[in-house]
Amino acid sequence: MKSFTYERATSVQQAVDAAASHPGSRFIAGGTNLLDLMKLEIETPPHLIDVNGLALDKISSTEDGGIRIGALMRNTDLAAAPEVRRDYAVLSRALLAGASGQLRNKATTAGNLLQRTRCAYFYDPDQPCNKRRPGAGCSAIGGASRQQAIIGVSDACIASHPSDMAVAMQALDARVETLNPEGQTRTIALADLYTAPGTTPNIENTLGNAELITAVTLPKPVGGKHIYYKVRDRASYAFALVSVAAIVLPDQTGRVALGGVAYKPWRSEEAEAHLPDGAKAVAERLLADAHPTAQNAFKIKLAERTIGLALSSAS
Amino acid sequence: MNRMNPTVNGAGIELSRRQVLIGTAGTAVTAVFAKVDDARAAADTKAAAPSPPDSQVNLVVNGERVALNVDNRTTLLDVLRERLHLTGTKKGCDHGQCGACTVIVEGRRINACLTLAVMHEGDSITTIEGLGTPGNLHPLQSSFIKHDGYQCGYCTPGQICSAVAMLEEIKADIPSHASGDLEAKSTVTVAEIRERMSGNICRCGAYSNIVDAIQEVAGGEA
Numbered sequence: 001m002k003s004f005t006y007e008r009a010t011s012v013q014q015a016v017d018a019a020a021s022h023p024g025s026r027f028i029a030g031g032t033n034l035l036d037l038m039k040l041e042i043e044t045p046p047h048l049i050d051v052n053g054l055a056l057d058k059i060s061s062t063e064d065g066g067i068r069i070g071a072l073m074r075n076t077d078l079a080a081a082p083e084v085r086r087d088y089a090v091l092s093r094a095l096l097a098g099a100s101g102q103l104r105n106k107a108t109t110a111g112n113l114l115q116r117t118r119c120a121y122f123y124d125p126d127q128p129c130n131k132r133r134p135g136a137g138c139s140a141i142g143g144a145s146r147q148q149a150i151i152g153v154s155d156a157c158i159a160s161h162p163s164d165m166a167v168a169m170q171a172l173d174a175r176v177e178t179l180n181p182e183g184q185t186r187t188i189a190l191a192d193l194y195t196a197p198g199t200t201p202n203i204e205n206t207l208g209n210a211e212l213i214t215a216v217t218l219p220k221p222v223g224g225k226h227i228y229y230k231v232r233d234r235a236s237y238a239f240a241l242v243s244v245a246a247i248v249l250p251d252q253t254g255r256v257a258l259g260g261v262a263y264k265p266w267r268s269e270e271a272e273a274h275l276p277d278g279a280k281a282v283a284e285r286l287l288a289d290a291h292p293t294a295q296n297a298f299k300i301k302l303a304e305r306t307i308g309l310a311l312s313s314a315s
Numbered sequence: 316m317n318r319m320n321p322t323v324n325g326a327g328i329e330l331s332r333r334q335v336l337i338g339t340a341g342t343a344v345t346a347v348f349a350k351v352d353d354a355r356a357a358a359d360t361k362a363a364a365p366s367p368p369d370s371q372v373n374l375v376v377n378g379e380r381v382a383l384n385v386d387n388r389t390t391l392l393d394v395l396r397e398r399l400h401l402t403g404t405k406k407g408c409d410h411g412q413c414g415a416c417t418v419i420v421e422g423r424r425i426n427a428c429l430t431l432a433v434m435h436e437g438d439s440i441t442t443i444e445g446l447g448t449p450g451n452l453h454p455l456q457s458s459f460i461k462h463d464g465y466q467c468g469y470c471t472p473g474q475i476c477s478a479v480a481m482l483e484e485i486k487a488d489i490p491s492h493a494s495g496d497l498e499a500k501s502t503v504t505v506a507e508i509r510e511r512m513s514g515n516i517c518r519c520g521a522y523s524n525i526v527d528a529i530q531e532v533a534g535g536e537a
Contacts, residue, residue, distance in 0.1 A: 003367035031429060031430055096494075100414065101514050102411075106425050
């Protein structure tokens with residue numbers, strides 16, 4: 001690990017000011033992904049700003065009947081919150097399908113959203129990777145690509161986003177609230193937080209320099225049956241090959257977001273309009289532009305079948 | 316793996332001095348002393364290399380207050396093992412994947428390898444040494460022995476610390492992936508134990524005995 005200076009933030013504004021005055025610095029909350037990457041020297045921040053002391057770890061109500069989730073709320077606490085279990089069950093289910101008890105006790109809401117891909121080549125400093133070193137090439141294309149993305153990919157990168165939580169939040173129309181060093185707040189639809197790899201897979205989101213996520217908001221509950229199915233190589237504590245967050249309403253309309261298939265949770269309203277027609281109709285539209293590799297083409301059929309399982313268990 | 320956090324206290328010299336003080340009579344000690352002096356002289360002539368940034372941190376470990384100055388890079392795991400010599404907590408993968416380093420911080424189980432010591436100012440930390448003693452074992456320690464919940468034993472301290480906190484999570488009504496009804500009270504079943512303990516890997520494969528050991532204690536408490 002490269003050495004770094006360290007400070008504990010005293011307020012949200014002070015945290016972003018500190019980040020602005022320390023180029024290359026990182027905010028650290030749970031640290032479960034950042035420290036892992038720092039040990040491998042994939043992340044080498046010269047300065048860490050510990051935001052754990054900021055009081056951003058609660059759920060509150062919003063004016064429109066939804067909830068505001070503090071950026072520092074731990075995954076365990078968010079999954080266990082009574083209002084989440086009751087009104088946003090797909091989010092509890094997704095959180096509980098991710099990581100281990102130990103990691104969920106540390107991992108935070110904002111940190112979970114901003115975690116990096118688990119592409120094995122990104123994690124191996126000895127392999128070329130455009131996300132780690134722009135222009136170096138992509139080892140996953142033509143390499144072991146079973147776990148990689150099948151849609152939204154580019155010639156430079158086929159990494160998938162590893163979060164389960166974000167998939168449920170996408171189905172729930174989550175929005176991200178931020179603060180920047182100029183003192184400005186803004187709200188970003190979760191769908192607009194992540195950027196497609198294109199020719200710059202090293203750029204992963206639309207956050208500005210030193211901009212800090214302070215909360216995630218969910219609109220008022222939509223009701224319906226909430227389902228999260230995750231298909232993975234072992235029964236627990238593994239990243240998704242494919243996951244499905246589904247909300248199915250009594251009239252068979254609803255929402256479907258896919259995890260494990262793209263650089264962000266994958267959802268389309270056009271596909272959702274076909275929910276009453278069944279899983280095949282939804283999956284065909286949702287993955288119409290898929291460009292899988294020979295090793296992960298199975299994810300298309302797997303996604304369709306997992307959506308089918310979700311729909312049948314909702315009825 | 317050669318990417319492990321090198322050492323920890325920001326001053327290999329300090330550690331060497333302690334080794335010297337521990338055994339002042341040995342001839343080997345003299346050699347170590349000479350080596351340290353050489354290293355120090357070499358460092359003085361270079362004079363440029365600044366010591367890596369460090370911080371003061373206060374912890375409460377197994378009920379005892381400790382104040383340490385640590386290289387900022389030092390993980391909680393390395394502080395426990397290398398500075399406080401509480402070697403019951405094990406370093407397995409050092410990347411949060413195996414659970415061998417599980418300790419209980421402020422009542423919650425975490426991976427000590429994936430957190431920095433400086434991030435735990437004032438925190439209470441319980442390691443396997445703080446759960447029980449050879450003469451006064453924690454019920455889970457006794458149960459692991461009774462059920463032979465190990466083979467090589469390397470994962471055992473992490474398994475036990477994890478299990479202690481896991482049973483508290485069930486009591487606190489924290490649901491799991493194995494919970495059928497999210498709004499129902501959590502119960503201790505084999506499926507729940509297996510799911511909730513999935514962050515602790517046992518490469519010897521003593522899982523069935525580990526589950527038996529935990530279930531016996533959980534049953535006794537319920």
